[in-house]
Amino acid sequence: MRTERDAAPAGPGKLVVDAAVTTRGVDVHLTVAPGEVVAVLGANGAGKSTLLSLVSGSARPDHGRITLDGRPLVDTATGTWVPPHERGVVLLAQQALLFPHMTAVANVAFGPRSRGASRREAQETALSWLAAVDATEFAERRPHQLSGGQAQRVAIARALAAEPVLLLLDEPMAALDVAVAPALRQLLRSVLRGTGRTALFVTHDLVDALSLADRVVVMEDGRIVEDGPARTVLAQPRSSFAARIAGIDLIPGVVTEDGLVTTDGLRVHGQVAVGATIGEAGVAVFRPAAVAVHLTVPTGSPRNHFPVVISELEPRGEIVRVRSQDDRSGGTGGLVADITAASAADLELVPGKRVHFAVKATEVAVHAAASQP
Amino acid sequence: MQPVVTRKEYVTGTAPSTPSAGRTRSPATGQGSGLPRWVFAPAFLGGAFIVLPLVAMLVRVRWADFWGLITSESSLAALELSLRTCAASTVLCVLFGTPMALVLARSSFPGLRFLRSLVLLPLVLPPVVGGIALLYTFGRQGLLGHTFQVLGIRIAFSTAAVVLAQTFVALPFLVLSLEGTLRTAGRRYEAVAAGLGANPTTVLRRVTIPLVLPGLFSAAILAFARALGEFGATLTFAGSLQGVTRTLPLEIYLQRESDADAAVALSLVLVVVAVVVIGLARGRSGEGAL
Numbered sequence: 244m245r246t247e248r249d250a251a252p253a254g255p256g257k258l259v260v261d262a263a264v265t266t267r268g269v270d271v272h273l274t275v276a277p278g279e280v281v282a283v284l285g286a287n288g289a290g291k292s293t294l295l296s297l298v299s300g301s302a303r304p305d306h307g308r309i310t311l312d313g314r315p316l317v318d319t320a321t322g323t324w325v326p327p328h329e330r331g332v333v334l335l336a337q338q339a340l341l342f343p344h345m346t347a348v349a350n351v352a353f354g355p356r357s358r359g360a361s362r363r364e365a366q367e368t369a370l371s372w373l374a375a376v377d378a379t380e381f382a383e384r385r386p387h388q389l390s391g392g393q394a395q396r397v398a399i400a401r402a403l404a405a406e407p408v409l410l411l412l413d414e415p416m417a418a419l420d421v422a423v424a425p426a427l428r429q430l431l432r433s434v435l436r437g438t439g440r441t442a443l444f445v446t447h448d449l450v451d452a453l454s455l456a457d458r459v460v461v462m463e464d465g466r467i468v469e470d471g472p473a474r475t476v477l478a479q480p481r482s483s484f485a486a487r488i489a490g491i492d493l494i495p496g497v498v499t500e501d502g503l504v505t506t507d508g509l510r511v512h513g514q515v516a517v518g519a520t521i522g523e524a525g526v527a528v529f530r531p532a533a534v535a536v537h538l539t540v541p542t543g544s545p546r547n548h549f550p551v552v553i554s555e556l557e558p559r560g561e562i563v564r565v566r567s568q569d570d571r572s573g574g575t576g577g578l579v580a581d582i583t584a585a586s587a588a589d590l591e592l593v594p595g596k597r598v599h600f601a602v603k604a605t606e607v608a609v610h611a612a613a614s615q616p
Numbered sequence: 617m618q619p620v621v622t623r624k625e626y627v628t629g630t631a632p633s634t635p636s637a638g639r640t641r642s643p644a645t646g647q648g649s650g651l652p653r654w655v656f657a658p659a660f661l662g663g664a665f666i667v668l669p670l671v672a673m674l675v676r677v678r679w680a681d682f683w684g685l686i687t688s689e690s691s692l693a694a695l696e697l698s699l700r701t702c703a704a705s706t707v708l709c710v711l712f713g714t715p716m717a718l719v720l721a722r723s724s725f726p727g728l729r730f731l732r733s734l735v736l737l738p739l740v741l742p743p744v745v746g747g748i749a750l751l752y753t754f755g756r757q758g759l760l761g762h763t764f765q766v767l768g769i770r771i772a773f774s775t776a777a778v779v780l781a782q783t784f785v786a787l788p789f790l791v792l793s794l795e796g797t798l799r800t801a802g803r804r805y806e807a808v809a810a811g812l813g814a815n816p817t818t819v820l821r822r823v824t825i826p827l828v829l830p831g832l833f834s835a836a837i838l839a840f841a842r843a844l845g846e847f848g849a850t851l852t853f854a855g856s857l858q859g860v861t862r863t864l865p866l867e868i869y870l871q872r873e874s875d876a877d878a879a880v881a882l883s884l885v886l887v888v889v890a891v892v893v894i895g896l897a898r899g900r901s902g903e904g905a906l
Contacts, residue, residue: 301807327810328819340808344826353822357814405812 255312256408256441262297262307262317269293269465275409277312278439282446282456282473290465291445295411298443299334300327311409328357333407337418339394341386347397348373348382354405372400376430392423399427399434410435412444416451425517431455432518432611449477449491453526454518454611474526474612491528492578492602495612498525503609512546513607524612533606534580536565537599538590545601551578553596556587563587567600670887676880685881693859694867695885701775701863702843705782709839713790714832718824720791721798739788746784747852754780754853777854778861782843790839797831798824837897841890 256277263270269290275281283291296302298309300316308318315323316330333354341350351369352362360368373379378396386394395415402410415431416424428451435442435455446452452459452473459476461469469476474495494511496503498519502512503526511527519525535541541548551567558564565580565587580600592598678685685691720732738746752758754771764771771777805827809819825832847865854861856870864886872879 299811326816327807328813328815330811331813333811334808336808338804340804342805342809342823342827344829353809353814354812357809357812357818401812 257310257312258298258409258441258443259310260294260298260307262304262309264293264297264302264465265305267293267465271297271462271465271467273460273467273470275441275443277441279458280435280440280442280444280456282444282452282459283462284446284452284459285462289462291462292413293465294462295334295413295443295445298409299332299411300325300330331406331408332411333402333405333409334411334413335398335402335415336413337415339386339389339391339398341389341394341397341401343386346383346385347378347389350386350397351401351404354401358405368404369400372404373397375403376400376434390423391419392427395419395427396430399430403434408441410440410442410444412442412446414445414447417447428454429518449528450516450610453477453493453528492531492534494527494578496525496527498523498609498611502604502607503527509549511607511609512604513609514605515609516611519609519611525609526612527607527609529602529607531564531579531581533602534578534582535601536580536582536586536590536592537601540599541601546604547607548599548601549578551598551600553592553594553598555594556592558584563592565592565598673880673883673887677884678877678881681877682881682884685875685878686885688878690858690862690867691878691882694862694864694882697775697778697859697862698844698864701778701782702840704779705786705843706836706840708779708783709787709790709843710832710836713787713835713839714794714825716787716791717794717798717835718820721795722803735791736788738785739792743781743785743846743848743850744852747781747849747854750777750781750784750849750853772853773855773857773861775854775860778850778863781849781853782846785846785849786839786842789842790835793835793838794828794832797828797835801827801831834897837893841893844886844889844893 256275258273258275260271260273267290271290271294273281273294283294285291293302297304298316303324304317304319306319308320309316310318311331314325315321316325316332317323341347342353345353348366348369351372352365355365355368356362370379370382373382376396376399378393378400381389381393381397386397389397399415412431416427419427432455434440444451444455456473458471459469459473460467461476474493477491477493494503494505494509496505496509496511498515498521499510500515500521502510502515504510513527513529515521515525535545537548553565554568555566556563557566559581561584562581563584563586565582567578567580578600590598686695716735720728720735751772753760754764754777755761756765756770756772758772761772771780801824805823806819809823810816814822845865846863847869850861850863851866856862856866862870864882868879868882868886871882
């Protein structure tokens, strides 16, 4: 069943949102292409959850229109309103919210049953989805006998068994143990990336956005202020929110055994995170504060060093942010180093100067990326 | 707010064993409760006020004649009638009260709050007044009485009237209790179910009702208990005909005039039934469900 879906090209699921909720100061214009996975980032109260509520049908816009595959879900101009159960939109929330009076398999069978499948068909569908999320052993358990991660697995199976045209995710991993999050992220990745399913997900987590999304939109004060490929938005943030959560160094490439190799053939050494597969798209991530600046090729423990040309120096109190020239190659251009003002003075750094950025391999994390560089 | 208080008062009134049971279960109440010591004195007095009359009644029971008194023809007829009518009115309460609670807890329309206070009126209305009101609705001269007469149905002073009177006073108890349960349960699971494609009827049948089932059970028990004790409305609207409308409370009131021993014996039966009912409700849905 899943292999059929895997093979299918981008199917249905084109979402167009043009809706406003004036009382909450939300005014969103967003188009999601069929099969596209879009991450919604933003501070608390920026309107991310309102956006999901509008699409799922738990909130009504004051004015505007939302269509899914051309079918209006809500249109205030014509008074159209499609109730939540007829939308084909499933929301996966922070809490698994499994029905406590049903076993895991009955929970997963709920969607198919509600759509008219016979008891037996629904049971079979449910079991195959439980197998797909590696939760077959929990089939007969009640939700209170499951851990948070196990429950969320079952919730994912339940959401997918309902065959949504559009999947909404509201920080599905935020309530989970740090220890179980990577495995679940991997599962979500295979679910979202492998099946050509359209999805809109709200997250606070940079790694989620990088590894799951084709595109990132950033919301501020109820409006979308940034919209673009995940790496562009996160590496060159224009909005203050993106800058605050991002403000990191990113190098895209292909995952290797001990790091990543860029399209230019540059090797980056780092810690390969769970979920990143050798030979597939990845991104090396490190903090600007972990970067040291050298005038000559550094020797010693740092295994990574990149020759760069300084483009600007931004004093930030005690710290100076050294920005390198962006060659737009998608490689090491545009990297940033945070060093003390004293070091910057000692090294006599000026724009145009050629230097080396060095970073220890232990400071570099290599994550799976949503698309090939 | 107000009806909740009423409900608590009611529970204390029908669950005389509660304070003493609570004390035996946690003997260390005085230690570390964070309460000032003097609070225990009035609390103890209040508890004694509830328990003492029951003890007094128990002392007054003439055990030698007890069995004979409660198995007399009139007693058995009253007991049987009480159980039958209470079962019927509880069913009616569940059938109509559940939708009422759903509407009150889940919908919103203008005038809902006003409607809510109207529905809960029987809680604060003296039952005799309820009986009069029912009489002028279903009686021969009543609002609907003529309609029923044409259909050949006579309600007032029949067993049906007993059931109606009991339903009238017990319905708000079920509605109020269940509405609270529904509000506490919240709508999150219902929203999830709708998202998975379940239509409103499926959501109600497979999610809402199963989730509040324990609450519905204790609400029904509450309604049953209230119906069992119903006196004023029954006497006014249904009268006191042996085997037809004379329920246990009416029988007790009647016997008190002629045979006090029988009245005490029958009262004890009602106390036992009440204790069993409360025990059932508690056993099913845990401490403090009522």
